[in-house]
Amino acid sequence: MAKTNWSVPVTEALRAEGVQVAEFDASATPGFRPDKKLGAKKTAELLIEQRRPVLADLQEKLYANGRSGDSRSVLLVLQGMDTSGKGGIVRHVIGSVDPQGVDHAAFGVPTAEERRHHYLWRVRRQLPRPGQLGVFDRSHYEDVLVVRVHDMVPPEVWRKRFAEINTFERKAAESGITIVKVALLISLEEQRKRLEQRLDRPEKHWKFSPSDIDERAHVAAYQEAYQEVFDLTDTEYAPWYAVPADSKWYARLAVTELLIDALGTLKLDWPAAHFDVEEQRKRLRKS
Amino acid sequence: MAKTNWSVPVTEALRAEGVQVAEFDASATPGFRPDKKLGAKKTAELLIEQRRPVLADLQEKLYANGRSGDSRSVLLVLQGMDTSGKGGIVRHVIGSVDPQGVDHAAFGVPTAEERRHHYLWRVRRQLPRPGQLGVFDRSHYEDVLVVRVHDMVPPEVWRKRFAEINTFERKAAESGITIVKVALLISLEEQRKRLEQRLDRPEKHWKFSPSDIDERAHVAAYQEAYQEVFDLTDTEYAPWYAVPADSKWYARLAVTELLIDALGTLKLDWPAAHFDVEEQRKRLRKS
Incomplete structure (x- = not known):
């Protein structure tokens, strides 16, 4: 990350390890100045404004x-309550890259x-194909x-799932999938505002x-459930990031x-040609 | 289409009916002035520059x-030779809308x-789900x-397919899919230029x-094959458009x-609320 505006790397600032969900400050901006204008400018730079935007290029x-x-x-797993902004992330962040690769x-x-x-x-069959940026x-x-919150299955059933999920994700990671898990955490107050906006605007009623x-x-x-998710499924091969989402x-x-x-850790470069460029130039001229 | 710059509606200007593929002018700009600056400006307006871009809104x-x-x-079917620009259409046109809906x-x-x-x-199982913009x-x-061109099956096999395809598309249309078929047609000379560019730039070698x-x-x-495709599968329920693609x-x-x-023909509006807005406002305030 050249010319970074982050005081600590984002992966450190947001890693869920040790986070106390019930005390989480959803309005914080860990690692970055609480400056909307600067933040929006930085995001636009990374996503759209350069001739080859960083994310789209990777x-x-x-x-x-x-x-x-x-x-x-690469697989981005997005979790978060209603109105936490999952859709906006997909539209603005994922929407900046080539749809063919998503x-x-x-x-x-x-x-x-x-x-x-x-x-x-249903999850396994939607894992990203080679070369794809997957989004859940x-x-x-x-x-x-x-x-768990709505008692849809008994505790002895969902409790076994943490270990199952870790095994599932470990195998996925071993097969070549770089997993990034993001929990978008918003405050009840911010959620109220966003739901009010949906009620105020007929084009948001749906x-x-x-x-x-x-x-x-x-x-x-839900806080208790997220706490256990962080405590039991934050792993080196599939880390959780707790992202304050009021802003x-x-x-x-x-x-x-x-x-x-995540894409940077793959050290990607353009694939080498599997043909002789000069020979193909000659063939093309004659064709 | 308010404030149109088209001399005739695009659906008339490009309909494949009666097109002679072997004599097709791939450098033409039917219905629009041959003015790259104006055309690019118009596209940007429709796709990105407005607060609610027309295509993304629909x-x-x-x-x-x-x-x-x-x-x-809605289903966009894209056909065209290598370098005809299918990928660019997906990236620039489809890439302007919400990835969730594609x-x-x-x-x-x-x-x-x-x-x-x-x-x-394999085609049937990829038909767009309700509410989705499908792209083939x-x-x-x-x-x-x-x-057909490479004799992979005998003529009596591929010849039957035109009728099968029409039946398949008619059923898809009847099930609620608005089908738009686009053939991107480029000249051999323009294709040579684009292949040369790929050879000249290592990041395009792949x-x-x-x-x-x-x-x-x-x-x-291929011209003969496209001619029969236009002659035999251009239908009211799944029309073909012959799009000159040198530009x-x-x-x-x-x-x-x-x-x-195509989206306009659906006369779409925001869905009506299936709840009492005032009642929900009250509930939200108490929650």
Whole structure:
């Protein structure tokens, strides 16, 4: 990260290790000045304003290598309550790269077919293909979050899942998937504002469901569930990042930097030509 | 299309009906002034510069309705020789809308599993879901184009496919998919320039394959194959548009306008709230 504005690397500033969810400050901007204008400018630089924006450039190299036999890929797992900004991250951050190179999957309430399978079944088949930037909008973590908070399965069932998830993610990482897990954490107060905005604007009504309000009563149970997710599934091969999300500009900048960091660890370069360039030039001239 | 710069509607200017492929002028800009600056400005306006860009706005309405029970979707089928600009259309036009609402599928050389099935099998399972903007980068038309040109199956096999494809597309249209088929047609001379550029720039080498040059010898056979595709599969429910693609700016503007037109025919509006807004405001205040 040349010309960084971060006081500490983003991966350190946001790593979930040791985070206390119930005391988390969702309005903080760890590692970065609380300066919206500067943050938005930095994000725009990284995503769109340069001739070759950093994230799009790294993603294209990942894709190019994937097309040339490299089996590696990157997976962004996004978790967060309603209105925490998952959709905005997808639109603004992921939306800045080539759609051909994105494997996007949203995990809603399981369908009838999905319910007939193990909870990891639908997740496994959506893992990113070689060279792709995968995005999970919600994920297998719903099976230890909403499922736990609403007692959809007994504790002895969901409790076993933490170890299963670690094994699943370890195998995915070993197969070449660089996993970045992001929890977007917003305060109840900020969530109220965002839900009010949805109610105020008819073009946002489709995003609103009365059950979004019911969920607010369960915030303590969700905090407890996220706490265990961090405590039990934050690993070296699939780290969790706790991203304060009351400031949309900060969350977008942070996820952008986390992806740039993850892609950077792959040390990607353009694939070498598997043909003789001069010979092909001659053939082309004659064709 | 308010404030149009088109002399005739794009759907008329580009409809493949009656087009003679062998005499097609790939450098033309039907319906629009041959003015790159104006064309690029218009495309930028439609895709990115407004506060709510036209294409992204229509796509979001399609998605919103899809989430609210509307089963309709839109499918862009992209065909064209190597370097004809399919990738650029996906990156610049499709890349301007929300990735959540895009179902992108690229159809390359069939895999071993795909070869065990009917040629429409892999296509059918990639049809866009309700509310989605689907994009086929190549498609079932490969099975009457490359397959025909290279004699991969006998004529009596590929000849039956035109009727099969029409039936397949009619059923898809009846199920609520608005189909827009685009053939990007470039001249041999422009293709030579683009292949030269790929050879000149090491970061483009991964996009080049020596077989791209071999294909140039088959241009007459491809023209004949495209001619029959237009003659036999241009239908009211799945029209073909012949897009001159020597000018990238024109092809991008044209496909943008074709998608805007297709989405416009759906007469999309924001879904109505299925709850009492005032009641939810009160509940939210107490929550």
